[in-house]
Amino acid sequence: MLNPQIATSTDYPHLVALWDRSVRATHHFLTATDHAAIEQALPGYFAQVKLLKWQVGDTLVGFSGTADNDLVMLFLDPTYFRCGYGHDIVQQLLTTDHIQAVTVNAQNPGALAFYRHEGFEIVSRSATDSDGRPYPIINLRYS
Numbered sequence: 001m002l003n004p005q006i007a008t009s010t011d012y013p014h015l016v017a018l019w020d021r022s023v024r025a026t027h028h029f030l031t032a033t034d035h036a037a038i039e040q041a042l043p044g045y046f047a048q049v050k051l052l053k054w055q056v057g058d059t060l061v062g063f064s065g066t067a068d069n070d071l072v073m074l075f076l077d078p079t080y081f082r083c084g085y086g087h088d089i090v091q092q093l094l095t096t097d098h099i100q101a102v103t104v105n106a107q108n109p110g111a112l113a114f115y116r117h118e119g120f121e122i123v124s125r126s127a128t129d130s131d132g133r134p135y136p137i138i139n140l141r142y143s
Contacts, residue, residue, distance in 0.1 A: 002088050007051040007063060009043070015053065015063050016042050018077050022062075025078040029107040034133055049073065050097065054089055061085050064093060069100040090118050099142065105129070106136035115140050 007015060019042060023035065030038070049065030049072050062076035062085060071093060076086055093099045102120060104111040116122075120140035129135045 001056065002061065002085060002092075003055050003057075004052045004064075004089075004092065005055065007046070007053040009046075011051075011053055012043050012046060014060055015046065015051075018060060018063065019075050021078055022075040025081070026108055026110060027105065029105070029135065034135075045073070054085065056085075062089065064089055066093060066097045066099060069098055071097075071099045071102040074102075086114060087118065090115075094142065101139065101141050103130075103137050103139050106138050112138060119143060 016039060020039060023030065023038075027035075046065065049067045051065050052063060053060055054062045054064065060077065061080045062074065064071065064075075065073040071090070074086065074089060090099075102115055104115060106112070106125065119142055121143045122138055123141045124139045126137040126139070127134075129137050
């Protein structure tokens with residue numbers, strides 16, 4: 001059974017390592033410099049969201065971050081891709097955190113397809129990410 005728990009700063013090293021594995025499997029478009037910069041900035045990002053670690057027993061499967069009604073981050077360990085955990089997490093966050101919006105990298109078609117399948121619709125696009133990097137972003141809203 002998937003169990004969410006509030007993540008604390010002591011969890012950050014495990015979450016950063018999981019982020020690294022997940023991004024290496026899905027974000028092939030990131031330059032090494034940008035990957036390192038984002039990885040370095042993660043603890044600051046974590047501190048700005050409601051950060052949950054998602055576990056099955058003692059095994060860390062993924063983590064999510066929400067702010068207001070936005071799903072700011074959702075990363076799964078690649079070992080658990082396509083096992084239904086992403087769906088379960090989104091469904092729980094729709095109920096508990098009332099998420100309404102998410103952004104995805106346009107160069108990550110798997111994430112876009114996942115969120116579209118979960119009921120999110122494209123509402124806008126941006127040529128750069130929130131830090132001004134040249135990675136196009138797609139903004140989605142839950143319908």
